[in-house]
Amino acid sequence: MKKILLSALCLASISFTAVHASSIGISSEINSRNHKSTSNIQSNWDDAVVTDAMSNFKSLSRVERKARVKEVKKYLKEYKENAANATGSNDKVLLAILAILLPPLSVYLHEGTTNNTFWISVVLTLLFWIPGVIFALITVL
Structure with a gap:
């Protein structure tokens, strides 16, 4: 500093x-x-x-x-x-790809902390993966 x-x-x-x-x-x-x-x-x-x-x-x-x-x-x-x-469009593209592959990781990277949104993404991903992907895409985009 x-x-x-x-x-x-x-x-x-x-x-x-x-x-x-x-x-x-x-x-x-x-x-x-x-x-x-x-x-x-x-x-x-x-x-x-x-x-x-x-x-x-x-x-x-x-x-x-x-x-x-x-x-x-x-x-x-x-x-x-x-x-x-300032977040670039490249960040959003990367987060969208991660939302499809690993939804909780993309939500964590977007939010920056393990808050309620992250845990909802984990639960939805563990249930059937597709709801987790949809939730992560909505959260990230």
Whole structure:
């Protein structure tokens, strides 16, 4: 968790040091690549920029550092919420296949815990398997 927070702080500090980045030639690199996505640009930054951003962050006053840490925590919270809500279509296809082969497993993976839905799926699967498959498909999809 400390590494994630430290890297997020570095990225926040880097975003505030854009003026310094232009003095070492990153802005010309960005312009030469026709404004590609920021993830591609960030992967091309060298260690000097990160080190400089960390030193700039450490040189801030305590109040400013706390404000930036609070801002980064807010961004991390938003990221975690978005990551938890985002499920791809590949996950649904995999869960549908598992619902046919092993209905309780697909329900468990979809729900994340062994709750009442999981136990209903187990009972239905043990009874005649087809009701378990139908229940799992309804639950997963």
